[in-house]
Amino acid sequence: MKIGIKKKMFMIALMGGLMMMGMNGNTAVAASPNENPFGLVYGNAIEKNEPGKVNIRPVEYEVDGIKVAANLYLPADYDEKSDKKYAAITVAHPNGGSKEQVAGLYAQRLAELGYITVAADARYQGASGGTPRLRDYPSNRIEDVSGMVDYLSTLNKVDRARIASLGICGGGGYTLAAAQTDKRIKAVATLSMFNSGRVRRNGFHDADIAGIPSRLQKAADAREKELSGDIVYEGFLPPNATDDDLRAKMAELPENTLYRDGIEYYGLTHRHPNATGSYTTESLMKLMAFDVEDRMDLIDQPLLMMAGDKADTLYMTEDAFAKASGTTDKELFLIKGASHIRTYWVPEYVDEAVNKLAEFYGKRL
Known part of the structure; x- marks a missing residue:
């Protein structure tokens, strides 16, 4: 873990991650970040930039004065000297994740379809700036999505009238929230959407509403400790755990569930040093007051929400989708047989x- 996580990490309700390698002989093998020159850990990731293929450019820009680290993906026919303008798509990563994991995979795949795409580390997370590290305020994550739109709008090759967004897991909830008010986003899609505020407030499947007062008190206590520089964290990955520790923790949990699969994806098969699966406990003060469902009626853009039909998080996608009354161009698409995290990496x-996504963006952009 970066930045020395001092306190024990609680498995309250976090984010989205995905599961194990090796299904049906059709495995997209993930690399180690040390094996890929760009630190990418997803299968079939770019290893070098070549003419006539999708290229990647590490870039930096600022949002509210804080550095953002991002990867810009350019389609195979990209030519700086041509007059062609490209549609572009922002890709927001899951809670506790990084741009080198599933967000990068989908950004690369969308670039293969001809879009300029950007996957950025949220501020306070990954390689982006901001302290204390791993702060997770909804307002910051929402502004990060609009910040990606800002960045794309500065590129000469991007058609500003054709910018769309994709959000994955927690990044999906924050992308929906951004699209509610940022109408530069012309079409919005989510994959395995995770409503961070609802889960942090009510517990997973709303199973711990009675615990709201104690969580708020815990957040207040953590904020008080921050005054003396003692940062307290929450998370689903046990700190300083060995691979054997993680496997033992997985064995305690039901198969094909969010937290079991998350431990495997983030801790074992797609591990990245910038993806800790953690957030500051004090963040609960802001998280618990947020719920993406509250303003879903403000989305009037085309909307696609995708999720695995076996996902234990499916209720979040279904409930938010039902409240998207401001658009008539919307679709709920279920991926048969998939759990939440398997949508991150299983090739099929x-x-x-x-x-x-190709069909959705192709018709709307």
Whole structure:
């Protein structure tokens, strides 16, 4: 873990991650960040920039004075000297994740379809700036999505009238919130959407509403400790755990569930040093007052929400989708057989999601 996590991490309700390698002999093998020159850990990731293929450019820009680290993906036919303008798509990563994981995979796949895409580390997380580290305020994550739109709008090759967004897991909830008010986003899609505020407030599946006062008190206590520089964290990955520790923790949890699969994806098969699966406990003060469902009626853009039909998080997508009354151009798309995190890496599920995104963005951009 970066930045020395001092306090024990609680498995309250976090984000989205995905599961294990090796299904049906059709595995997209993930690399170690040390093996890929760009630190990418998803299968079939770019290893070098070549003419006539999708290229990647590490870039930096600022949002509210804080540095953002991002990867810009350019389509195979990209030519700085041509007159062609490209549609572009922002990709927001899951809670506790990084741009080198599933967000990068989908950004690369969308660039293969001809879009300029950007996957950025949220501020206070990953390689982006901001202290204290791992602060997770909804307002920051929402502004990060609009910040990606800002960045794309500065590029000469981007058609500003054709910018769209994709959000994955927690990044999906924050992308929906951004689209509610940022109408530069012309079409919005989510994959395995995770309503961070609802889960942090009510517990997973709203199973711990009675615990709201104690969580708020815990957040207040953590904020008080921050005054003396003692940062307290929450998370689903046990700190300083060995691979054997993680496997033992997984064995305690039901198969094909968010937290079991998250431990495997983030802790074992797609591990990245910038993806800790953690957030500051004090963040609960802001998280618990947020719920993306509250203003879903403000989305009047085309809307696509995708999720695995076996996902234990599906209720979040279904409930938010039902409240999106401001658009008549909307679709709920279920990926058969997929759990939440398997949509992040299992080739057949990724292909199905990408094919649906190709159809969706192709008609709206």
